[in-house]
Amino acid sequence: MSERKGLGWREGAFLAEAAAQIGCLTVVVILLALGAGLWLDSRLGTKPWFTLGLVLASIPVSLYMVVRLALSAARRAQGRESEESKESKESEESENR
């Protein structure tokens, strides 16, 4: 990626995919925990303990998953960059020969 030119078509699509995943993750995890907690409490008559416990537990879990997702996206982006720079170097060398 060149600093001046910014992202190209592929890198832009890759960034959009990663951002879209990160944007949805927190709400999915917390809503699942909330739904499961409310359901368990209504079935077992334990209101509010399951709801509270599961939702409280979902906060660090969702934060951890967001960080993991962001880091793995960054690693994949770096891998793609180094592969692309390798390819361009190889093609330059073959042209020089």
Place this chain on the structure above:
Amino acid sequence: MKRVVTVLVVLVLIGLCAFSCVIGPLGQKWVVQPHVQMAAETFPIGPVRVPNSLMGMLLAGLVLIGLFAAGTRHIRAGRPEAMVPRGLQNLVEAIYEFLANFLRGILGERSEKMLPLLITFFLFILVANWVKLIPGFETIGLIEHAHKGEGHAVRQVGPLLFLTHEKGKYTLIPILRAANTDLNVPLALALISVFMTQVYGVQALGWGYFSRFINIKALTSGGLMGVMNFLVGLLETLSEFTKIISFGFRLFGNIFAGMVLLVVIPSLVPFVAPVAFYILELFVGAVQALVFMMLTAAFTAVATAGHGEHH
């Protein structure tokens, strides 16, 4: 000394949590059970009824305009003290520089035209998401007769009326509600984002930009691959519409779910526990603002780079 203070703070927190666990569920007796409504409530201002999400949006706008007007007053007046930024000007410049540098990394030299829109998206969504955490949002309003469902009784304390947990025929219409908990606002932002992506695409590539959607040239002279390219173009057209839906519903879903959480949890445990969710909402509000801005920037990068081009 520091260690003693730390131990004391930890002990107080543990005590509060224990207090919350024991007393919290008892507090439900005094708490009005939550009523969550997807559509924004309306309240009368003169002859018209105004949605409360509009008031939340106006408040967010006023906070932003106030912050930036105060932070840039020396620059706009051309005063020499603007050269050595202090106080609010420092904050405003730091915010702008951070976002501008971040976006320059994504869009490169193409970013200059797009910075105002992208930074406005980020700041507006961030402030709109954060102002809803101010006490009084969705809890202070007008008391009206409940039209449908169960209402509550009211109790007068001085000039103020309070809803009580007892059944009755009144309901609360909050004056302020977070802008992004009304689907109209995220959808409007999504429409602006996708429309402006097309505008930037045309500015960068000319009218040929639309050939990515309807590629007649490929269809007439490309053989079987041309037909495939034409069909891919139709899928690209469809994806532009799905972008509006995904942009709008992602922001709405996250912020609305946060609002539900901030209503449900205090109704279960009114003490201490809600603090964790307020902190989570600070995080979610910032992430959603960043995601909306990044997605717009990424889609703009795709639109302005031309199909198949990469650096």
